[in-house]
Amino acid sequence: xxxxxxxxxxxxxxxxxxxxxxRWLLPLTILALLVGAAWGLLFTSPxxxxxxxxxxxxxxxPSAVVALAGYYVMAIAGAxxxxxxxxxxxxxxxxxxPVGAALTFIALFTGALWGKPTWGTWWEWDARITSMLILLFxxxxxxxxxxAFDNKEAAGRACAILSLVGMVNxxxxxxxxxxxxxxHQPASIKFSGESAIDSSMLYPLxxxxxxxxxxxxxxxxxxxxxxxxQRESRTAWVRRLVKPDGPR
Amino acid sequence: xxxxxxxxxxxRRPIEIGNPLVFFAIVVALFPLGIGPASEQLAMIAxxxxxxIALLSSLLTSDSVFRSDFDDGSLEQLLLAxxxxxxxxxxxxxxxxxxxxxxxxxxxxxxxxxxxLPAEAVGTLMVSLALGTAVLSLVGGIGAALTVGLKRxxxxxxxxxxxLYIPVLIFGTAxxxxxxxxxxxxxxLALLGAMLSLAIALGPLATAAGLRISIDA
Numbered sequence: 001x002x003x004x005x006x007x008x009x010x011x012x013x014x015x016x017x018x019x020x021x022x023r024w025l026l027p028l029t030i031l032a033l034l035v036g037a038a039w040g041l042l043f044t045s046p047x048x049x050x051x052x053x054x055x056x057x058x059x060x061x062p063s064a065v066v067a068l069a070g071y072y073v074m075a076i077a078g079a080x081x082x083x084x085x086x087x088x089x090x091x092x093x094x095x096x097x098p099v100g101a102a103l104t105f106i107a108l109f110t111g112a113l114w115g116k117p118t119w120g121t122w123w124e125w126d127a128r129i130t131s132m133l134i135l136l137f138x139x140x141x142x143x144x145x146x147x148a149f150d151n152k153e154a155a156g157r158a159c160a161i162l163s164l165v166g167m168v169n170x171x172x173x174x175x176x177x178x179x180x181x182x183x184h185q186p187a188s189i190k191f192s193g194e195s196a197i198d199s200s201m202l203y204p205l206x207x208x209x210x211x212x213x214x215x216x217x218x219x220x221x222x223x224x225x226x227x228x229x230q231r232e233s234r235t236a237w238v239r240r241l242v243k244p245d246g247p248r
Numbered sequence: 249x250x251x252x253x254x255x256x257x258x259x260r261r262p263i264e265i266g267n268p269l270v271f272f273a274i275v276v277a278l279f280p281l282g283i284g285p286a287s288e289q290l291a292m293i294a295x296x297x298x299x300x301i302a303l304l305s306s307l308l309t310s311d312s313v314f315r316s317d318f319d320d321g322s323l324e325q326l327l328l329a330x331x332x333x334x335x336x337x338x339x340x341x342x343x344x345x346x347x348x349x350x351x352x353x354x355x356x357x358x359x360x361x362x363x364x365l366p367a368e369a370v371g372t373l374m375v376s377l378a379l380g381t382a383v384l385s386l387v388g389g390i391g392a393a394l395t396v397g398l399k400r401x402x403x404x405x406x407x408x409x410x411x412l413y414i415p416v417l418i419f420g421t422a423x424x425x426x427x428x429x430x431x432x433x434x435x436x437l438a439l440l441g442a443m444l445s446l447a448i449a450l451g452p453l454a455t456a457a458g459l460r461i462s463i464d465a
Contacts (some may be wrong), residue, residue, distance in 0.1 A: 082457075130418075145394065151465045157461045214367055
């Protein structure tokens with residue numbers, strides 16, 4: 001079993017394993033996204049208070065949830081590369097940053113679209129929106145810091161430290177709706193006991209959350225593969241990929 | 249020992265202490281000039297304005313905390329020294345705080361007067377600034393350590409540490425606004441104190457790690 005982990009540290013093996021995972025995960029992700037979106041957008045009944053405008057929840061909540069989880073993925077990958085010096089973990093961290101930033105942006109954007117008809121405003125400086133904005137800046141900061149270093153190994157280590165420092169923000173985002181009473185409602189989905197949301201709306205939401213997790217994984221792995229090709233562009237295995245019949 | 253050296257370095261050139269003070273004064277003057285001198289309006293924005301000035305001054309001075317020692321090689325010697333890097337970093341950042349944040353906290357009543365902040369809030373303003381700017385110095389040290397080796401680092405440090413400054417800003421201004429409206433300020437100051445504890449405990453660790461990375465690069 002440990003050989004599998006050791007293989008993950010070798011670029012050509014990681015490229016192959018990531019490719020194999022994406023090959024079956026990507027169609028599954030697209031299917032889940034289509035089914036979840038159709039179910040949520042077309043086949044659930046309108047909310048008694050918000051009418052049909054609540055349906056953006058099926059994009060807003062999953063993207064927000066996965067943006068938070070993605071930050072942990074990035075921070076833990078950074079920690080793994082820093083502490084255990086696992087070679088490809090910093091590739092994972094670097095690949096996770098833009099994907100997480102995009103998801104945070106989608107969450108903020110869909111939140112603004114949802115806020116206009118329901119709260120009457122595109123933006124409001126309540127605790128959760130502000131801390132999600134901080135999350136976006138943290139992601140962009142990691143991307144910017146990585147690009148600023150010439151030595152990519154040092155870049156990976158610096159970004160790992162920055163991601164770990166920013167990790168304090170995630171519990172704040174998560175708990176902000178419990179600590180401050182403002183526009184966002186407290187959490188409706190609980191892991192124990194009854195959820196406050198009706199099950200006809202809960203199941204498509206859970207499906208979309210799962211689909212977004214799978215989407216994050218696919219994007220992460222595809223981004224990692226691209227990063228590996230870029231890093232190892234002088235090696236034989238990459239040249240063989242690009243020009244299968246050319247000179248070695 | 250190191251703290252004494254850092255402080256004496258700072259005091260040797262008094263212009264370096266004078267510069268932040270003049271910066272504060274000028275930016276404080278910008279607010280009524282830009283927004284209009286109506287006194288109720290100024291009083292409303294005063295807590296936020298003074299806090300934002302504190303943030304900006306901490307940001308602008310954090311960049312150079314380690315830079316001169318990095319450039320002449322003494323930072324590398326510090327990394328090789330037997331003293332724990334945690335304590336050395338704490339000395340650097342403490343000196344930085346004394347000549348920027350603590351100075352601002354002590355001089356803030358003057359700016360409160362310029363911006364029409366009610367007198368009963370000035371005490372809270374000083375305490376919140378003292379606590380908050382200490383956190384800002386510690387967090388700024390992390391950004392400085394990560395970017396000290398970069399040639400074109402300029403704006404990058406702002407992008408890295410401003411998101412981490414935001415909670416301090418929120419609670420600092422909340423404390424002063426609570427004092428203005430007569431609400432209890434204890435909870436907000438306690439939260440600032442908690443942030444300071446976290447920053448003292450963990451900040452220098454991250455800063456030390458960042459310094460090692462920047463030196464090795």
